[in-house]
Amino acid sequence: MRVGVLMGGESSERSVSLRSGEAVCEAINQLGYEAISIDPCRLSDTLDALKSVEKVFIALHGNLGESGHIQGLLDWLEIPYTGSGLSSSSICLNKHRARQVLSEQGFHYAKWQAVHRSHNAEAIVAAAEHVGYPLVVKPTSQGCSIGVTKVSSPEDLSAAVRQAFDYDDNILLEGFISGKEYTCGILGDQALPVVQIRSETFFDWAAKFGTQTATYHCPSDLSPSEEQAIQAVSLAAFHALGCRGWGRLDIILGDDGRIYPIEMNTSPGMTPRSVFPMASREIGLDFAQTIESILALASFDPV
Structure with a gap:
């Protein structure tokens, strides 16, 4: 083949x-x-x-x-x-649309506001005040945390917005969620073991690929019930968004005990540092076997 x-x-x-x-x-x-x-x-x-x-x-x-x-x-x-x-x-690449789909089906989200490049400074400031500080500014259709900034005060808003607009005409302002970050891969109809993400700094592009301050842990620090809850939410989101084959949901387990979806990745990274193969190893699949399992699920939609 x-x-x-x-x-x-x-x-x-x-x-x-x-x-x-x-x-x-x-x-x-x-x-x-x-x-x-x-x-x-x-x-x-x-x-x-x-x-x-x-x-x-x-x-x-x-x-x-x-x-x-x-x-x-x-x-x-x-x-x-x-x-x-x-x-x-x-839908999944557009974070605003994905949030609309999932929030309508009862998934938890912090406050957010969608902002377009055509909006004036006063409108953007008002959107930020509606969301509240601290908040996160991100391009709507970028991955790998590119252009993402945590903003703690109004003085830092303008620079973060300009950076996000470097990558997209549409950006999101969303409330910062205090909690722990995790990610859960989906292979077929199976949720893989959850991977815990630990970072000494805000989990942005630099933490992932630059200074690489982030570390990934599987098995995670979750209790069995927490692990199962995140797997259930991840699989439910995968189906709600109409996904198939494989994917990965990034989430935050809030200090309030709620599970907040962040982003559904429909083409997860498969580099040596990637978390999807880390999780698949926990169910007995080495890297090549993981690729073979993904290939076995390949399909197309008749036009």
Whole structure:
């Protein structure tokens, strides 16, 4: 079987995607299949490469790979691919839309306000005051915590908003949730063991990939009942958003005992530091076996 691995692309998450794709290619070759790396920078070259493969592993992160665009193309070409389809991918990448879907179904969220680049400074300040400080400013459609800033006072708001607008015309202001951070992978219809995230600083891009102050722990520090509750919420969110194949929900277990969804990742990172393979090892799957399990769930939606 020839498997096309889509990796790289032109999003702000290109470097992470390339590392994910390289690891996936190596695993596919170890399984005895043939991995074809495809960096979709030119449509004509991408189409030519896709004509030669039987399945596609999407290792693209951010725009294109998680927006539904590449999923729609693969649906049209009738090539089975890993992860969620066009509609659910586009919803999950847009944090505002995903929050609307999940909050309507009873999932817990802190206060938030959506802000567009066209809004004037007074409107943005008013939105922040409605949410309350401390708050978090983030681009609506970015992953890896790119452009995300914790704001503790009104004096710091303007700089954080400008940074978020560097990556997206739409941003979110959301209340800061005091608690512990966790993430839960989904493989098929199974919630994987929960991974605890510990960071000495605010868990932003630098903590993940820069200074790498964040550490990841599986098994986590959760009690059995807390673990099961987070797994149940993660699987319920996965289904509510129409996801399939695999994914990963980032959450905060608040000091108030509530579970707050943060983001559903439809193409989780698969670098050596990634948490999804860490969790799958806890159920007896090594990296290559995890990739094989994800590939076995590949499908497409008839156009």
